[in-house]
Amino acid sequence: MNEFLEFFSFADANVRFVTIGSILLASSSAVVGCFSLLRKRALVGDAVAHAVLPxxxxxxxxxxxxxxxxxxxxxxxxGWFSLVVIDFITARTRIKEDTAIGLVLSVFFGIGILLLTSIQHSGNAAQSGLDKFLFGKAASLVGEDLIVFSVVAVLLLVATIVFYKELMLLCFDQAYARTIGFPVRALELLLTTLTVFAVVVGIQAVGVVLMAAMLITPAAAARFWTEKLPVMLLIAAVMGAFSGLAGAFVSYTAPSMPTGPWIVLIISLIAILSFAFAPGRGWVSRIIRQRRNRSRILDENILKLLYQVGELKENFTDAQSITELMQRRHLPQNSILKGLKKLQCEGFVSKQQNGWLLTEEGRIRGRRVVRLHRLWELYLTQYLELPSDHVHEDAETIEHIITPELEEKLMEELNYPALDPHQSKIPL
Structure with missing residues (x-):
């Protein structure tokens, strides 16, 4: 607890420099990384990070x-020259961009390692600490570094705000941007320059090896939480800032722990949690959504089956046994029983002594599924001219995803039909 209070009091100048510097680095890099991610050039940051060493x-x-x-x-x-080389190789040869990035990354980094080794064996006493650019050393940041970080962070954020519309269009529709007269090449150079600025400043804290993670990981994590670019930029910046703060805190409480790698580990943990639990896009929410969809499809299939049996018998008041339902549709008995119990709890079916019976609400819902199935079959036969015996399986899938708006449009398009391709009545 004492360490927590001491750290957040910021009484120690070194703590202030490291913490503020890490926050500025991580947040500004994350904002620039969003544009690289959306342009599908995530590896460019890695290439630049390795290319700055020479x-x-x-x-x-x-x-x-x-x-x-x-x-x-x-x-x-x-760093800037490496991007020029990548663009040149991609434009003038048949080599694709990912291959060009790999070539430039390895060649430039190899040259940098050779030069660094040569310097270390040169006997020049001034070379001490030069290897911090390789692995980073955020704990050694001083006031001068903080000034540089602040200037670059402000520059990156101001450039993003001023050229937001142009950069957004560059990311999502480059052809349209060129059509309406935007200087696409100049915008690409601007984004390239911003990326290089972010990398050049960041290597002091996390080094060339980990700098790519500072650019891309917050952006990738933020992408899971929103579909809107402004919100994505804000979330990425907040995630980056938090990882910078947390990394500095861990390094303060455990002096033997380096700040840079901890920043990367924390933002990576945030990314993993985002990949797993973000609503809509996360793995867990996707699994939950898939299970709900499977459950809903089973419910609708059972209601449709009960309705079709009642329609065939012209009597909806007779209960149907599970055995009879299984004979008409090949579904596992456990699945049918589980679905019927769920529908009973929801008020769509009722349990009778000799079987199961649709309630009024269940009959309405079952009738709608049957209607959608037959409407889609009719649509496929009329507009796509498919044989009537080839449309059932497709309708079995589509019937569960047709919205009320699309249903109304289908009815209008088909002129409110009475019969499906098999001459079965389309219930209204």
Missing amino acids: GVCLAFILSGTKNPFILLLGAFIT
């Missing part, structure tokens, strides 16, 4: 100092 090494070799501005300038140049 720039850092060359800047150190040429300057002989570890001036942060010079090192970041070198990183920016090689």
